[in-house]
Amino acid sequence: MKTSRETDKITQWYLKEQNQFERVNKFTFLGTQINAQNKRSEEIRKIIQAGNRCYYANKKLLSNKFLNYNSKIQIYKTIIRSTVTYGCETWVLTASDEDQLCIFEKKY
Numbered sequence: 001m002k003t004s005r006e007t008d009k010i011t012q013w014y015l016k017e018q019n020q021f022e023r024v025n026k027f028t029f030l031g032t033q034i035n036a037q038n039k040r041s042e043e044i045r046k047i048i049q050a051g052n053r054c055y056y057a058n059k060k061l062l063s064n065k066f067l068n069y070n071s072k073i074q075i076y077k078t079i080i081r082s083t084v085t086y087g088c089e090t091w092v093l094t095a096s097d098e099d100q101l102c103i104f105e106k107k108y
Helices: 002-018 041-057 069-084 095-107
Strands: 026-029 032-035
Touching: 032 041, 041 069, 041 095, 069 095
Parallel strands: none
Antiparallel strands: 026 032
16 A cells, blocks of 8 residues: 555656646757747758868868769768758748858858
8 A cells, every 4th residue: 555655646746747848948859959939040050050061071072173073063962962951841941041041052
């Protein structure tokens, strides 16, 4: 009997804690930052920085004179563009976010 009462108390405490949620301004879920205002500007900035890191990590390969233009385009599309556009199906973009992505695309 004593064991079952302690189990009931633990179960009731767990259910009580399960229904309580803490409100936060932002959190990261599966690598994507979600904030209370549902704005993606900070996330877009981080994604563009990741794309820049990918470009500069592969700059020696992309500036190699022995690779033809089509190979360089294929490397760009598979490595750099895929890094920047990962998860873009769920993005809701503002005009300024679109402009930032277009600027990144034109840069390289």
